[in-house]
Amino acid sequence: MCQSQKSLLHLSTSARTISAFVYVFIFMVLFAASPLHASDQGQIESMQKSVIALDRARQTAFSEFEDTSLSQSEIADYKDFIVYLNTRIVNYCMELAEQGGAATQEGLPCPDTSKTGNPENVQTPVEETFIYLPVFEPGQPHTQAEKTASMDKQLFIALGDFDELLLKEEQKLSARVPSQRESGAASRNGPYGSGGAGESGEGTGERNGTDTTSVGTEEASSNPTLGEQTVPAGTTSGAQSNVGAGSADIDHSAYGAPGGKLPPPQDDDIVARQLREAAEKETDPELKNKLWEEYWKYKGVKKEE
Amino acid sequence: MSRLVVLFVALLILPGCATMQSEVADQVSPVVAAQELDSSELLDVAIVIFDSEELTDEEISELGLSEEIRQAEERYMPIHLKYTMQRTGFWGVVRVVPAPSKAHLQVRGTIIHSDGEQLTLEVEAYDSRHIKWFKKSYSEELRLSDYSGIAPEKKDPFQDIYNTIANDLAEHREKLTEEDFRQIQQVSELRAAHDMAPDTFDGHLEVDNEGNYRIVRLPAESDPMLQRVRAIQLRDDMLLDTINSYYEVYYNDLWQPYSEWRKLYNEELVAMKEVKKQALTRQLLGLAAIVGGVAMSTNSNVSGSGLPGLMVVGGAAAIYSGFQKSQETKIHRDVIEELSISFSSEAEPLVVEVVGETVRLTGTAEEQYRQWRKMLREIYASETGFPVTPDNPGVEEISNEPAEVM
Numbered sequence: 001m002c003q004s005q006k007s008l009l010h011l012s013t014s015a016r017t018i019s020a021f022v023y024v025f026i027f028m029v030l031f032a033a034s035p036l037h038a039s040d041q042g043q044i045e046s047m048q049k050s051v052i053a054l055d056r057a058r059q060t061a062f063s064e065f066e067d068t069s070l071s072q073s074e075i076a077d078y079k080d081f082i083v084y085l086n087t088r089i090v091n092y093c094m095e096l097a098e099q100g101g102a103a104t105q106e107g108l109p110c111p112d113t114s115k116t117g118n119p120e121n122v123q124t125p126v127e128e129t130f131i132y133l134p135v136f137e138p139g140q141p142h143t144q145a146e147k148t149a150s151m152d153k154q155l156f157i158a159l160g161d162f163d164e165l166l167l168k169e170e171q172k173l174s175a176r177v178p179s180q181r182e183s184g185a186a187s188r189n190g191p192y193g194s195g196g197a198g199e200s201g202e203g204t205g206e207r208n209g210t211d212t213t214s215v216g217t218e219e220a221s222s223n224p225t226l227g228e229q230t231v232p233a234g235t236t237s238g239a240q241s242n243v244g245a246g247s248a249d250i251d252h253s254a255y256g257a258p259g260g261k262l263p264p265p266q267d268d269d270i271v272a273r274q275l276r277e278a279a280e281k282e283t284d285p286e287l288k289n290k291l292w293e294e295y296w297k298y299k300g301v302k303k304e305e
Numbered sequence: 306m307s308r309l310v311v312l313f314v315a316l317l318i319l320p321g322c323a324t325m326q327s328e329v330a331d332q333v334s335p336v337v338a339a340q341e342l343d344s345s346e347l348l349d350v351a352i353v354i355f356d357s358e359e360l361t362d363e364e365i366s367e368l369g370l371s372e373e374i375r376q377a378e379e380r381y382m383p384i385h386l387k388y389t390m391q392r393t394g395f396w397g398v399v400r401v402v403p404a405p406s407k408a409h410l411q412v413r414g415t416i417i418h419s420d421g422e423q424l425t426l427e428v429e430a431y432d433s434r435h436i437k438w439f440k441k442s443y444s445e446e447l448r449l450s451d452y453s454g455i456a457p458e459k460k461d462p463f464q465d466i467y468n469t470i471a472n473d474l475a476e477h478r479e480k481l482t483e484e485d486f487r488q489i490q491q492v493s494e495l496r497a498a499h500d501m502a503p504d505t506f507d508g509h510l511e512v513d514n515e516g517n518y519r520i521v522r523l524p525a526e527s528d529p530m531l532q533r534v535r536a537i538q539l540r541d542d543m544l545l546d547t548i549n550s551y552y553e554v555y556y557n558d559l560w561q562p563y564s565e566w567r568k569l570y571n572e573e574l575v576a577m578k579e580v581k582k583q584a585l586t587r588q589l590l591g592l593a594a595i596v597g598g599v600a601m602s603t604n605s606n607v608s609g610s611g612l613p614g615l616m617v618v619g620g621a622a623a624i625y626s627g628f629q630k631s632q633e634t635k636i637h638r639d640v641i642e643e644l645s646i647s648f649s650s651e652a653e654p655l656v657v658e659v660v661g662e663t664v665r666l667t668g669t670a671e672e673q674y675r676q677w678r679k680m681l682r683e684i685y686a687s688e689t690g691f692p693v694t695p696d697n698p699g700v701e702e703i704s705n706e707p708a709e710v711m
Contacts, residue, residue, distance in 0.1 A: 071341070076398065080543070148687045155533065155680045162540050162673055169547045169666070176554060 044100050046290075048108060051092045053290035055109045057278035058085040081274040087163045088294065167271070171298070174269040263299070272298055327425065327442035333468040336475050338394035346486055347397035348432070348478070349493075350390060351408035351545075352383040354401065355426075357416035368420055369570075369642040373649035376656050377559060378419055382426070384556040386412070387549075388458040389467040395475045400545050401552050403663050407496040409433050409489050412474070421570030422447055424463045428470055430477070433493035434518045438477040443469055449575065452568045457560045462567060492518045497541070498534040501674070502681040504691075505530045530685065537677055544670050548663055555659040559652060566648035570641055577637035 064070075065078040093110035268276060275298055279291035357375045364370045383401045390399045397409070405411060410432050417425040424447075429440035443466045451462045461467060481489075492510065496518070499506040511521050524531045685691070 076546075079539075083539075083543075144687060144690075148684055151680060151684045151687055152533070155677065155684065156536070158673070158677065158680070159536060159540060163543075165669070166540070166543050166547055170550070173547070173550045173554065 040099060044096060044104050047092045047096055048104065049286055050290045050294065051089055051096075051108045051110070053282065053287040054085050054089050054092070054294065056282065056287060057275070057291060058082060058089070060278060060281065061085065061274065077270045077274075081271055083163055084167060084271045084298075087160050087167070090160060167298075170269055170271065174267070174272070268299075327444040329443050329445050329465045329469040331465060333465045333472065335389065335393055335468040336472045337392070341394065344397070345483075345490075347395075348409035348486070348489060349397040350387075350399040350410045350412060350474075351402040351406045352387055352390075352399065352412045352414075353405055354403055355379045355382050355414040355416055358418075364418075364420075367638070368574075369638070369645040370420060371645055371649045373653045373656070374566075374645060375416065375419070377563065377652035378416055380552065380656065380659060381556060381559055381563060382416065383412075383414065384552050385458070385461050386414075386467050386470060389464075389471045390474070393471055393475060395478055398542070400549050402545060403548065403667060406545075407433060407493050407500070409493050410438075410474075412470075417442070417444075420574065421567035422574050424466060426466060426470075430474055432489045433496060434489060435512075436517055439473060441473065447571060449568075449571060452564075452571070455564060457557060462564075488520065491520055491523065494535075494538070495520065495523075497538050498524070498531065501534050501537055501678055502530055502685060504682060504685050506534075529688075530681070533681060533684070537674075537681075541670070541674075544666060548666055551659055551662045551666075555655055558655050562648055562651045566644055569644050573637045573641045573644070577634050577641070580633045580637065 061078055061082050065075070065082065070078070089109065093105055093108065096104040096108075096110070262276070265273065265276070272295065275291060275295040279288055279295055282288040282291055355378070357379055360370055360372065360375060380401075387399045387401050390396055400408070402408070405413075410430060412428065412430045414429075415427040417427055419425070423444070425442065425444040427440070427442050430438040432438065445463050445466050447462055454460055455462055495506060495509050499510065506524070509520065509522055509524065510518050513519050
């Protein structure tokens with residue numbers, strides 16, 4: 001190789017090195033300027049997965065909620081659970097919007113940023129129409145409709161805060177006497193009790209003048225009694241009935257369970273039970289993990305590393 | 306003579322008539338719905354924490370009752386009534402509430418008398434239209450056997466009273482027409498809506514001459530303000546559910562000490578009454594013997610025998626024995642007092658706790674509601690273009706108290 005060729009090769013190598021440095025520099029500058037650092041990106045993806053997992057649990061709850069054979073108390077249980085899921089989803093969506101902008105909500109069941117909260121666009125039970133908050137881009141609203149929608153947003157954020165407060169109260173109550181509360185609820189489905197009113201007739205007549213007749217006794221004798229038939233309005237949710245089934249032998253340490261074991265189902269209130277059931281039903285491992293995370297968050301237990 | 310017989314019979318019957326009005330029957334079976342009812346026929350019930358009549362001196366000193374026990378009962382009894390009503394299947398959500406509300410049906414009770422042996426309650430019920438269903442007294446006196454088989458939520462020793470109240474409510478409910486059900490539900494919602502957004506919902510209801518609410522017009526189902534109010538109302542219901550959870554914890558905590566106190570109290574009360582009766586009988590017999598002995602001793606025919614003297618001595622012994630029995634009643638009374646003091650000290654912190662939690666929650670909620678009312682008013686102004694009115698809505702405040710109508 002002649003000297004000129006060597007010089008050319010050297011120059012060419014230097015130019016490549018310089019351009020490589022320039023590219024690396026530009027990439028580093030761009031990367032540093034981006035709001036989405038790797039750690040942030042991971043957090044955003046994690047939140048997105050959580051939203052998807054919670055939404056799947058919500059869809060399941062909706063479909064079960066539409067079952068017309070549910071009792072009043074079961075409906076109330078589902079409402080509580082759906083309100084909880086809505087609140088969690090909205091919270092994640094708001095956090096996503098704060099951290100990564102509207103783009104991070106793409107494809108997620110987050111409140112629609114292009115609409116102004118028209119409830120007709122939202123698929124929810126009647127009572128919860130407004131739980132999907134109308135979200136606005138930053139900036140001052142101009143039209144009357146925008147102003148109203150903005151106020152609506154404020155109102156429903158306040159309602160969401162109140163939901164959280166009530167959920168904390170429920171957690172506090174669950175922690176206080178879980179067994180008593182659950183056993184109380186379960187006992188309502190049982191028979192009237194072996195020691196019912198019938199036993200009170202064993203007396204020997206020492207009561208003077210108190211066995212006299214009063215109001216409403218004819219109706220009582222001609223109508224079915226609790227001792228003879230099951231009361232139609234049961235209170236234990238169907239969603240609760242098979243909760244925890246089949247989970248006893250599974251090692252739950254991967255899902256953050258302290259000691260790898262789940263707490264007894266009777267220690268769960270209705271939201272915890274339904275979250276547990278949703279996690280057990282979920283087949284996608286990632287989403288399953290997310291639902292277990294939600295369960296432990298709700299139970300106030302930090303995930304074991 | 307015949308007049309005397311009539312008077313005697315009348316005297317025997319009259320007191321009986323007086324008690325029959327409120328005495329409940331024995332072994333009252335609760336009436337339950339034969340099948341699950343449609344939601345349009347289910348009324349939500351609010352049972353207000355009971356009131357009580359002031360304790361008399363006799364109740365405090367003789368029966369060992371206390372304000373602490375009464376306060377515990379003011380909460381315990383409505384909660385047990387709630388459990389009884391829930392099992393009948395006639396009602397929507399049954400809640401115990403700390404203050405009168407705008408529920409479909411409201412039940413209020415006053416404890417007239419309560420100890421381990423006897424319970425007398427006065428109960429009134431009225432719906433959201435302020436139409437009174439009834440106001441009745443219920444009374445029951447227990448036997449010790451009524452304490453067998455008692456169980457939390459299911460069977461109280463005074464279960465006959467709770468079943469009778471539930472049956473009376475169910476009986477009245479059966480008389481309602483479809484239109485009644487609809488009106489009660491609509492009026493309840495409109496009253497709640499008026500409370501939260503008086504500007505928007507002013508003029509939807511009116512109160513007639515009899516003090517009953519009447520619907521003037523209904524908002525459209527799609528009315529955004531109605532939707533907002535419903536969203537708030539749902540939170541109010543959830544708040545009451547949370548408060549009820551606290552009440553249920555309280556009930557469960559109270560159940561055992563209260564049941565034990567009532568049973569032991571009843572036993573002591575029965576024993577004390579028996580001893581009192583024996584003491585009185587012995588004292589009367591003793592007095593009669595002494596009087597007889599003295600009379601005989603003055604009679605010349607028997608004055609020589611020792612019988613009058615024996616009668617006087619025997620009579621004195623009987624009176625002394627009677628006084629001893631009186632001492633026994635004092636022992637029973639002391640035991641009753643001790644039991645009551647012990648139970649009061651157990652019940653008091655439970656009452657303090659549940660009252661504290663209720664006040665804290667309702668206080669927090671009241672502040673929230675105040676803010677939400679303000680927000681709704683601003684939204685109303687924004688939607689209609691009317692200026693925002695001051696905090697005072699300037700419309701008639703509608704009381705939750707029952708109207709005095711029949």
